[in-house]
Amino acid sequence: MDLIWIVFAAAAAVAVTGLATAWAQGRIGPAVAASLAEKPELATTAIILVAIPETMVILGFVVAVMILLRGVG
Amino acid sequence: MIIEMARVRIAGPRAQLDPALRLLQDIGDLHLIAPPADAVPGQPGGRSPRLARHLRRVLEDVDAALAALPAGVARAPMPASRPALPQAARWVRRLRRELSGLARERAALAEEQALLLQYRAFFEAFGPLLQRTPRWSDARASFVLLRAGAGAAVAELEQRVRAVAGARVEMHARALPSGEIAVLMLASGSAAAEVERLLSAARLDELPAPRSLGESNLLSALPALQARLAAVEGELAANDARRADIAAEARGELEALQAELHDLLLLAEARAQARTGELLFVLEGWLPGPAVAPLRGRIARELGPEIVVATVGTEPWTRADAPVALANPRLFRPFELITRAFPLPRYGSIDPTPFVAIFFPMFFGLMLGDVGYGVLLAGIAAIVRRRSRPGGNVRAVAEMALGCALFAIVFGVLFGEVFGTLGAAIGMRPLMFDREHALGPFLMFTIALGAVHVVLGLVLAVIGAWRQGHRRQAIGRGITIAMIALSALALLAAFQVLPARLFTPAAIAVLIAFPVLVALEGIIAVVELMSAFGHILSYARIMALGTASLMLAIVANRMVGAMGSVAVGVAFALLFHLVNFAIGLFSPTIHALRLHYVEFFGEFYSPGGAAYRPFTHWRPARSLGNPA
Numbered sequence: 001m002d003l004i005w006i007v008f009a010a011a012a013a014v015a016v017t018g019l020a021t022a023w024a025q026g027r028i029g030p031a032v033a034a035s036l037a038e039k040p041e042l043a044t045t046a047i048i049l050v051a052i053p054e055t056m057v058i059l060g061f062v063v064a065v066m067i068l069l070r071g072v073g
Numbered sequence: 074m075i076i077e078m079a080r081v082r083i084a085g086p087r088a089q090l091d092p093a094l095r096l097l098q099d100i101g102d103l104h105l106i107a108p109p110a111d112a113v114p115g116q117p118g119g120r121s122p123r124l125a126r127h128l129r130r131v132l133e134d135v136d137a138a139l140a141a142l143p144a145g146v147a148r149a150p151m152p153a154s155r156p157a158l159p160q161a162a163r164w165v166r167r168l169r170r171e172l173s174g175l176a177r178e179r180a181a182l183a184e185e186q187a188l189l190l191q192y193r194a195f196f197e198a199f200g201p202l203l204q205r206t207p208r209w210s211d212a213r214a215s216f217v218l219l220r221a222g223a224g225a226a227v228a229e230l231e232q233r234v235r236a237v238a239g240a241r242v243e244m245h246a247r248a249l250p251s252g253e254i255a256v257l258m259l260a261s262g263s264a265a266a267e268v269e270r271l272l273s274a275a276r277l278d279e280l281p282a283p284r285s286l287g288e289s290n291l292l293s294a295l296p297a298l299q300a301r302l303a304a305v306e307g308e309l310a311a312n313d314a315r316r317a318d319i320a321a322e323a324r325g326e327l328e329a330l331q332a333e334l335h336d337l338l339l340l341a342e343a344r345a346q347a348r349t350g351e352l353l354f355v356l357e358g359w360l361p362g363p364a365v366a367p368l369r370g371r372i373a374r375e376l377g378p379e380i381v382v383a384t385v386g387t388e389p390w391t392r393a394d395a396p397v398a399l400a401n402p403r404l405f406r407p408f409e410l411i412t413r414a415f416p417l418p419r420y421g422s423i424d425p426t427p428f429v430a431i432f433f434p435m436f437f438g439l440m441l442g443d444v445g446y447g448v449l450l451a452g453i454a455a456i457v458r459r460r461s462r463p464g465g466n467v468r469a470v471a472e473m474a475l476g477c478a479l480f481a482i483v484f485g486v487l488f489g490e491v492f493g494t495l496g497a498a499i500g501m502r503p504l505m506f507d508r509e510h511a512l513g514p515f516l517m518f519t520i521a522l523g524a525v526h527v528v529l530g531l532v533l534a535v536i537g538a539w540r541q542g543h544r545r546q547a548i549g550r551g552i553t554i555a556m557i558a559l560s561a562l563a564l565l566a567a568f569q570v571l572p573a574r575l576f577t578p579a580a581i582a583v584l585i586a587f588p589v590l591v592a593l594e595g596i597i598a599v600v601e602l603m604s605a606f607g608h609i610l611s612y613a614r615i616m617a618l619g620t621a622s623l624m625l626a627i628v629a630n631r632m633v634g635a636m637g638s639v640a641v642g643v644a645f646a647l648l649f650h651l652v653n654f655a656i657g658l659f660s661p662t663i664h665a666l667r668l669h670y671v672e673f674f675g676e677f678y679s680p681g682g683a684a685y686r687p688f689t690h691w692r693p694a695r696s697l698g699n700p701a
Contacts, residue, residue, distance in 0.1 A: 044414040044670065051667040055607075058614040065512050 006071035010064040017060025024053035075424045076361045078395040078685070082108065083356040083372070085380035090354040094343050094688075096375055097356070098336065101689030102364045104396045105346045108357040125341050131158075132334040134165040139327050141172040142320040143313070161330055168323060172316070179312045182305055189302045195280070196299070198247035199257045208243065211262030215272060216280040221252030230256065230275065237271055238264035335691030343688050357385070359396050359685070395420040397682035405430035407469035407476075411669065417682035422537050425669075425678060432526060432673070433665050434473070438480025439519070440618045440661035442508065443626065444501075445492035446654050447481030454478055477661075492650055493626025508623050516616045523612025523672070524561060527605055528554055530676030537677055549594035552586050553602055557609070559583045608672040614664050622660075625653040 032046040081103070085093060097103050156164065195216060219226055227246045234242055241264035245257045260268045272279060348355045360368065369382040397417045399409055401424070408430040418424055441447065454474035461467040489496045489503035506514045531554045538547035559582045566576035590598045629649035636642035 047663060047666060048670050051663055052671065054614070054664075054667075055611050058617045059610060061617045062516060062610070062613040065516060069513050 002071075006067060010067045010071075013060045013064040013067060014057065017057045021053045021057040024056070025050060028053065074400060074427070075418065075420060075422070075682075076398045076400045076685075078359045078398075078420065079362045079365050080357070080359050080385040080395070081365060081368070082383050082385050083358075083380060084353055084383075085376070087349055087352055087354050089376060089380055090344070090347060090349065091340075092376055093354070093356070093372070093380055094340055094347075096372065097688055098340060098343070098690060100368060100371060101687050102360045102368060103356075103358040103688050104360065104685050105343055105356065105358040105688045106394075107346050108348045108355050110348075125338065127162075128334050128338050128341070131162040131165060132331065132338070134162070134169045135327055135331045135334065138165060138169045138172055139324070139331065141169070141176050141316075142324055142327075143316050158333075165327070165330065168319070168327075172319065175312055175316055175319075179309065179316075182309050182312065186302070186305045186309065189298060189305065192280075192298060193302075194249045194251070195255055195257075198249060198255050199245065202245060202257065202259075208259070209241075209261035212259050213262065213265040215258040215260065215265075215268060217256040217258070217272065217277045218280055219254040219256060219277075221254070223254055227254060227256065230277075233271060233275070234258065234268060237267045242268055332691055332693075339688065339691060358688070360687070361398065396685035398685035399424055399426060401426050401430075407472035408433060410466060410469045410473070411666065415670065415674065415678070416680035417684055419679045419682045421541055422679040422682075423533050423677060425533070425674060428529065428533075428673070429669055430476070433669060434476035434480045436615055436665040436668055437477040437661045438482075438484045439522075439615050440664065441477075441481040441622060441657045442484040442488050442619055443490045443492065443622070443657075444482050444485035444496065445490075445650075446657055447478045447485050449654060450474060450481060450658065451478035488623075490623065490626070493623060493630050495630060508619060509627065512616070512620065515619065516613060519612050519615040519619075520609060522615070523609040523668075524557065526612065526668070526673055527608050527676060528557060530673045531557075531605070534677035537679060545593055549590060549598060552590045552593065553598070553605060556583055556586050556590065556602060557605060559586065560606075605676070608675065611672055612668065614668070618660055618664060622653060622657050625656070626650065629653060 028049050032049050035042055036046055083093065083097075097105075217230075231244050231246075234244055238260060242258055242260040245259075247255050247257075249255050258268055269279075346356065365382070365384060372380050372382055397420050399412065399417075401409060405427050409426050411429050411433060412418075412424065412426045438447070441450075451474075454471045458468060458471035458475065461471055484505075485491065485496070486501075487503070487505035488508050489501040490508070491499065491501060494509070506518075508515055531550050535547045535550045535554070538544075538550060559579045562571065563576055563579035563583065565571040566573055566579060590602065594601075629646045632646040632649060633639065633642040636645060
């Protein structure tokens with residue numbers, strides 16, 4: 001039973017942060033694309049802006065790995 | 074690194090201003106600025122808007138003439154002497170008019186030719202029929218074009234034509250190469266009107282004869298049409314020949330004139346930067362420190378001792394005004410492309426290029442970490458490098474990719490990976506750790522690497538702040554470094570990686586350092602400290618992406634045995650490896666860039682430097698991939 005909860009917690013850590021990242025990127029992406037159409041020189045800023053929310057899912061992944069490592073084995 | 078700049082002031086007799094400016098343009102080292110009005114007497118150098126307007130107008134003519142010239146024509150040798158500017162301006166204006174006239178004529182001829190060629194299919198389909206003597210002396214021809222696949226409509230049309238005109242009309246249908254069906258109807262004079270009404274009722278438009286021939290009937294227009302087509306081809310050839318002649322004769326001269334006009338405009342702008350009095354002129358500018366002595370020597374040699382070059386040392390100027398030029402060792406130079414994507418660093422701050430050149434390919438290699446993919450990337454990068462021009466952006470990207478491939482191979486050897494788990498099949502063993510199973514050590518390694526990278530950024534921030542005289546800020550950053558190190562020490566002691574007795578002194582030291590940090594930098598320092606810890610954790614993405622890349626490679630390898638047929642399995646595995654390779658190029662690049670731009674540069678980078686633009690001769694801009 002514990003194993004189920006451990007796996008569920010690990011999955012939730014990735015899923016929730018993944019959804020949050022998707023939501024943030026979904027809002028940033030169109031805005032950045034519109035800015036790039038007018039100012040192509042903002043490409044570097046665009047990369048940074050789109051990549052920033054990915055931190056959430058990456059930290060979620062790290063948390064999931066730690067849950068699995070400590071819980072399963 | 075940022076080149077050390079020296080600020081010089083050049084003064085001399087006013088009559089020598091233009092020769093001095095021409096010599097400075099030849100030398101091409103001095104980044105001109107306006108001398109400060111409070112330090113240098115005199116008036117700002119004269120602008121001549123009328124002259125500049127005139128030069129720009131002539132330049133516009135030259136650009137338009139060059140754009141109208143056909144490409145790929147061998148150029149004739151340049152004449153030994155060139156006309157003076159007023160004559161050259163008149164010549165260019167005439168040339169531009171002639172070329173635009175020729176271009177208009179060519180466009181009209183090409184349009185007419187395209188129209189006439191539409192009829193060629195008709196000539197070829199009905200040529201023999203049209204050549205023979207018509208059955209009726211007053212015969213009239215009607216041409217109709219039916220869409221492809223309208224074969225049934227032809228039979229129906231013939232039936233209806235026969236019904237109204239009987240034997241007074243001949244109808245022929247031919248399939249054209251385009252698939253359309255061409256229909257020719259030859260009707261006697263008495264049946265022509267009925268045929269016309271029938272076509273109109275059936276909503277079939279007759280193909281009209283070209284208006285330029287002045288004939289309404291295509292049958293009578295045919296000879297004229299053929300003759301006109303031949304004439305148009307001749308006129309087009311003559312037009313092309315004339316333009317090619319002009320290109321061969323004038324291109325070299327036009328390009329030389331273009332360069333001269335640009336140079337004159339630059340000279341006019343430089344003259345406006347000078348300050349002039351009744352007798353003297355003063356120029357001021359920046360140039361690399363080692364270039365001062367050669368500049369002084371050349372001015373003395375070519376213009377005489379009346380012109381004085383002095384290094385400005387005592388005036389109230391700040392280093393922040395100096396323009397910025399980057400100069401890095403050959404191996405690091407391609408990575409300037411990453412630094413240049415950001416606004417240039419301020420003069421006196423730190424150029425991060427050498428650090429980018431080491432850490433960017435290292436992070437990329439850690440994420441890809443596979444000998445197979447690394448060799449593949451190295452091969453592609455070597456081909457691109459070979460095909461690119463030296464000094465261009467494409468060459469720089471290829472050289473960066475070579476560095477990244479090298480690190481991917483090195484880490485591939487350390488992780489024992491060749492296209493995922495194929496390394497184990499050929500006897501390779503992980504020398505560092507197995508990324509498939511050792512997730513914990515891999516995570517710790519990437520976070521430790523992040524700590525090193527962020528602390529390096531903070532060390533650079535300390536150096537930068539100290540150099541610029543912001544001692545308080547430098548000490549604050551130093552304490553942040555100490556707090557990160559002490560926190561790491563306390564954590565390692567808490568998890569018993571280090572002796573547990575170290576925990577208490579480390580924790581007490583953190584508690585003492587904290588109020589000192591707040592006292593030095595204010596409450597914002599707390600936010601910055603937390604953000605530094607966040608930045609360190611952000612390096613966990615290296616482990617996340619590396620593991621994902623490995624897992625995809627493992628899935629690809631397992632396809633060989635999972636598909637039933639070995640051939641199908643191998644094909645799917647190759648396809649999957651290709652997809653993984655493409656992802657493995659894109660994702661690590663984006664994330665390695667982000668780790669530099671956000672986590673590393675965020676600690677110390679001070680943007681806002683003005684680019685070093687020496688006053689020199691104009692050079693034509695080159696396309697991407699070519700040296701500028």
